[in-house]
Amino acid sequence: MKVGDLGEFALIEFIADIVGKPSGRDLILGIGDDASIWCTEQATQLGTTDTLVQNVHFTLDTATWRDLGWKALAINISDIAAMGGEPCYALVSLALPSVTDVESIVEFYRGMVELARKFDVDICGGNISSAPVVVINVSVIGKASDIILRRSAALPGDQIAVTGYLGQAAAGRKMLQSRLKFDSETTAFLRAAHLRPYPRVAEGQILVQHGVKAAIDISDGLLSDLSHICKASRVEARVQLDGLPIHPMVKAAFEKESVGLALSGGEDYELLFTAKREIAEQIKGLMLTPVTVIGEIIRGEPGQVTLYNERGRPVEWGKRGWEHFKTLG
């Protein structure tokens, strides 16, 4: 059955069934009225919104609807994680061609619920409308302690560090777009890296609890996102090219391209943070996720990121990362 046969209102009832009853935390009213209602104690709250557009951010050739449900929520939870917060509520807007199968929307919500349960997020409302292409918008409301990770808090002398590995999401996108063939383990790893990012909420909490002040999630790409931190903090960054954490499977599958993917590929949704050396060292020991120091913050040109090779020489690098509307040079 197509959504055009079912209609908007029946579709909303379908979705409410999949999403299920609220977790019971503080949500008073979920899907089905003009707005959702929740209670909150005195708190610092976080709000973020992000969009996936068909044939811009994804294609239905390479992503399943279940993947899209997961990813659309994950990229928003990642923004909450990058502030050191915990996600609580999600509002979901779907704009869809009327020929979309109802089963696709069921799968979409199953993927989203799968991730929402892992992070105790209530999908509490949303909107459905018709559109010529699929446009998915999710807004997430979260909460935080008094300390919040910001782009603007990097200081000269800070180490620059990242959680996890870089470049595998872009490697996965490339594999799927160009229909590259790898062994099944590599294929599964790269596919998940691109379509099933896992937001670093616990890691963001550890950063906050141990005195880190500056962070961002890597959505546009390391160079671009580090530049955002440097611009907001009015500092410069030095990055050691040979120190980038690139997963062995990405190195094996993409050889020399892998450094470029790690620098500019984007969508890794790892946390990039800066901290005093002793804090960075301490955090390495606290996280299950690997943490790699990749450079340091210096006084200098605000927003500038300079790459250095293993011999300590600066290296030119053209591509910065993903930016909407800009053709990447």
Add this chain to the structure above:
Amino acid sequence: MKVGDLGEFALIEFIADIVGKPSGRDLILGIGDDASIWCTEQATQLGTTDTLVQNVHFTLDTATWRDLGWKALAINISDIAAMGGEPCYALVSLALPSVTDVESIVEFYRGMVELARKFDVDICGGNISSAPVVVINVSVIGKASDIILRRSAALPGDQIAVTGYLGQAAAGRKMLQSRLKFDSETTAFLRAAHLRPYPRVAEGQILVQHGVKAAIDISDGLLSDLSHICKASRVEARVQLDGLPIHPMVKAAFEKESVGLALSGGEDYELLFTAKREIAEQIKGLMLTPVTVIGEIIRGEPGQVTLYNERGRPVEWGKRGWEHFKTLG
């Protein structure tokens, strides 16, 4: 200059300038980081999200970008008003073709800021991405007292009432789409009704303060939205066709069509509520906006809305209202 020449990040800085600094209430961090930050006291909060899609909800032939900025925020504030809440924060996602003029986006935000200032709403964050057509998504977070207006609280014996007039938004859409010519006063009135809806926040507050429990905003159309209340409340509604509040300018411009526009046109963003007779009477005297009793709630078929003519006879009515994906019969 096109947004494709300016690029995403410069465009965000542009927007941050137009939106300006936060109102100072409780917003700690607005546009420019991974998420917005605000403080809240212990509170009941409301969250809603709504979308405008080019060539589905609007066309750039009939709406200016400034209108779109106003309307995209207004329809969300209206959802908060329909719960009896006050709007506080807005997150704005724009998906745009790269050939969009930067000046258009400036105008869009000017229109949105114009309305935001009237309701003390902080535009605190958002997202920009490329897309084949314009898709505008806004999420609004609001707050409420302990009493909240719900669709599910209508009771048999309640009077059914609406604020303002019905059908003029659809009349305006029809005038613009069909390039109908009227005198300048009528043209301006109908244009504003379609493109500049004014959310009934103060009216929603009055409803809450005087013991009203059930309300909805009229976005899909009177019949459709009243049916939503009746379905959620498991009651039936009787509506007197000759009692519908239709503005004299709509009656004059659209004659016999005007009743159909009032019943099914949608997008009036007036409040539809139910209340005991004495409360409804009291509210009529309290609001500056006209309030009209149009019928009553009865026990019966849940979701059913029956229309009666001036002789007290039931009337068949085909069209219900706006529903995405459904062809209206």
